[in-house]
Amino acid sequence: MNLILFGPPAAGKGTQAKRLVEQRGMVQLSTGDMLRAAIASGSELGQKVKGVLDRGELVTDEIVIALIEERLPEAEAAGGAIFDGFPRTVPQAQALDAILAKRGQKIDSVLRLKVDEPALIERISKRFAEQGRPDDNPEVFVTRLAAYNAQTAPLLPYYREQGKLTELDGMASVETVAASIDAALSVVA
Ligand code: AMP
16 A cells, blocks of 8 residues: 655654554655755765755755655565655656556555644744754744645645545644544555
């Protein structure tokens, strides 16, 4: 099963993805994690994208599509992928559908975690204080939210039209969100 966890930054996608990995043995494919690993390693790609992440903007579609494509065989072997933070633009979603189709695969479900902006801002200031991730600083976070609203939210109709979108209350506790994810997935083949 291939699943997209969809929502703005700090909606809880990473937390829920990690639980699904533990409980279902699926592979989490977080383009944010992959990009941060590239930056930490000092690779050519890392050097190229560092400024973009620091500003809270999106890297190019080509970069993230290539990162995802590289990891698909591993996810297939594990029985499925949890896409976390990808796709973030309509062209990324179209590319993902095409790449999966070529491999005889598809997206089975898109779970949207709905969290309102004041709650996101509160969560992110807490995470910034605890972890100090540079792009969690309040000014950069405004840019990340704007990128979500302008470039990522338009994906909602894309998946709604495909009949794949389930909307969940991401304001609830981690356990309650987890239960609603399990309930949504129980009806997916
Ligand atoms: P995240 O950890 O998912 O919030 O991603 C952190 C940052 O990585 C984002 O603010 C973007 O700069 C970049 N990024 C991650 N995933 C993507 C994506 N699918 N498309 C473009 N940029 C991305």
